[in-house]
Amino acid sequence: MTRARRVVVKVGSSSLTTHDGRIDRDRIRELTDVLAARRAADVEIVLVSSGAVAAGMTPLGLVTRPRDLATQQAAASVGQGLLVAHYTRAFADHGLTAAQVLLTVDDMMRRAHHRNAQRTLTRLLDIGAVPIVNENDTVATHEIRFGDNDRLAALVAHLLRADALLLLSDVDALYDGDPSRPGTRRIAEVREPEDLEGVDIGSAGRRGVGTGGMVTKVESARIATEAGVPTILTSAANAGAALDGEPVGTFFAPARRRRPSTRQLWLAHATAGRGRVVLDPGAVRAVLGGRASLLPAGVIKVEGEFSAGDPVDLCDEDGRTVARGLVNYDAAEIPNLMGRSTRWLARELGPEYEREIVHRDGLVLLSRTPRRSAPAP
Ligand SMILES: Nc1ncnc2c1ncn2[C@@H]1O[C@H](COP(=O)(O)OP(=O)(O)O)[C@@H](O)[C@H]1O
Numbered sequence: 001m002t003r004a005r006r007v008v009v010k011v012g013s014s015s016l017t018t019h020d021g022r023i024d025r026d027r028i029r030e031l032t033d034v035l036a037a038r039r040a041a042d043v044e045i046v047l048v049s050s051g052a053v054a055a056g057m058t059p060l061g062l063v064t065r066p067r068d069l070a071t072q073q074a075a076a077s078v079g080q081g082l083l084v085a086h087y088t089r090a091f092a093d094h095g096l097t098a099a100q101v102l103l104t105v106d107d108m109m110r111r112a113h114h115r116n117a118q119r120t121l122t123r124l125l126d127i128g129a130v131p132i133v134n135e136n137d138t139v140a141t142h143e144i145r146f147g148d149n150d151r152l153a154a155l156v157a158h159l160l161r162a163d164a165l166l167l168l169s170d171v172d173a174l175y176d177g178d179p180s181r182p183g184t185r186r187i188a189e190v191r192e193p194e195d196l197e198g199v200d201i202g203s204a205g206r207r208g209v210g211t212g213g214m215v216t217k218v219e220s221a222r223i224a225t226e227a228g229v230p231t232i233l234t235s236a237a238n239a240g241a242a243l244d245g246e247p248v249g250t251f252f253a254p255a256r257r258r259r260p261s262t263r264q265l266w267l268a269h270a271t272a273g274r275g276r277v278v279l280d281p282g283a284v285r286a287v288l289g290g291r292a293s294l295l296p297a298g299v300i301k302v303e304g305e306f307s308a309g310d311p312v313d314l315c316d317e318d319g320r321t322v323a324r325g326l327v328n329y330d331a332a333e334i335p336n337l338m339g340r341s342t343r344w345l346a347r348e349l350g351p352e353y354e355r356e357i358v359h360r361d362g363l364v365l366l367s368r369t370p371r372r373s374a375p376a377p
């Protein structure tokens, strides 16, 4: 971490809130002091900060964190401005300019948006500002939403080719089980996915302010390390120590494989299929072996309701998910295309039906990736 020149730091709601779930300005100031010290040492910092919902609670008279999406969004839109105002003031005391950046899943997914986000963030760093990123909660829907900022932070780290990702929470490390249980031990280092076998990775903390819990933090570390970005998970109180290279928290070592695209990372880890397309054995072989596109001829069944552009799971006849991809058709269109050659479809239905069900560029193999359920609301 000491040699890192560009660091993405993610801080969760649990680290920024008081015991009754409201925003804690002292915590914001402490964190800002630590980050400003690194900026003074010429380290570029991108802060991914949760806390908009928490900051919106007091002004709206809410005593507990809202559970329904509409109230969460209302609280986030009230709170986001206040949250950034706290950061702006705290960074200004160090002579630094804070910049608000709100991102959606689409901004990570769609090429043009993605480039735009990359350009803006890079420019902000060039001019010496500190970007403060959060999910654009007000426009996010249940279906297309990160919900937590852990995975968003990993995708931002990948997008900016950061040298390190620091995930700050209310717990000082990943433990081999719920840290509130006596006898659980800190995991100092994760080098391979196998190092996590048998680890009880639990959900959000008992105070109920965080969203993803350890599950999304470990997922985030996996996304970042697959993209070649070393990741440290520790508490906000340890932020300075972690940035100074002290052996705190849990270190996730980067993989040495070729860096996947953001879209591939997103498809594999940050989303869930909106439906399923069942492939015949030949199509499974072609997709798995030859990294081919999925053509209508190889589809035998379609399940669920989805629209063109949605992520779907590609399954074999035994129901095993082998890949995930961005589908080019609505679910309702596929039964008329199944089993047909693209040439037949073009001749009978028109040239627009010559396209693949899933193009190889929008497809990622999942054989090594454990299945996960839909993103947390
Ligand atoms: N194996 C584990 N190791 C560490 N913490 C865990 C583990 N399992 C569950 N947790 C819980 O995850 C919580 C952090 O997640 P969360 O509340 O979502 O935080 P944040 O708001 O920082 O994203 C911790 O407070 C802890 O109670």
Ligand SMILES: N[C@@H](CCC(=O)OP(=O)(O)O)C(=O)O
Residues within 6 Å of the ligand: 011, 012, 013, 014, 049, 050, 051, 052, 053, 054, 076, 134, 135, 137, 147, 148, 149, 150, 209, 210, 211, 212, 213
């Ligand atoms: N975008 C939301 C983040 C939701 C959340 O709680 O995330 P986290 O604390 O990172 O699990 C907010 O700012 O409140």
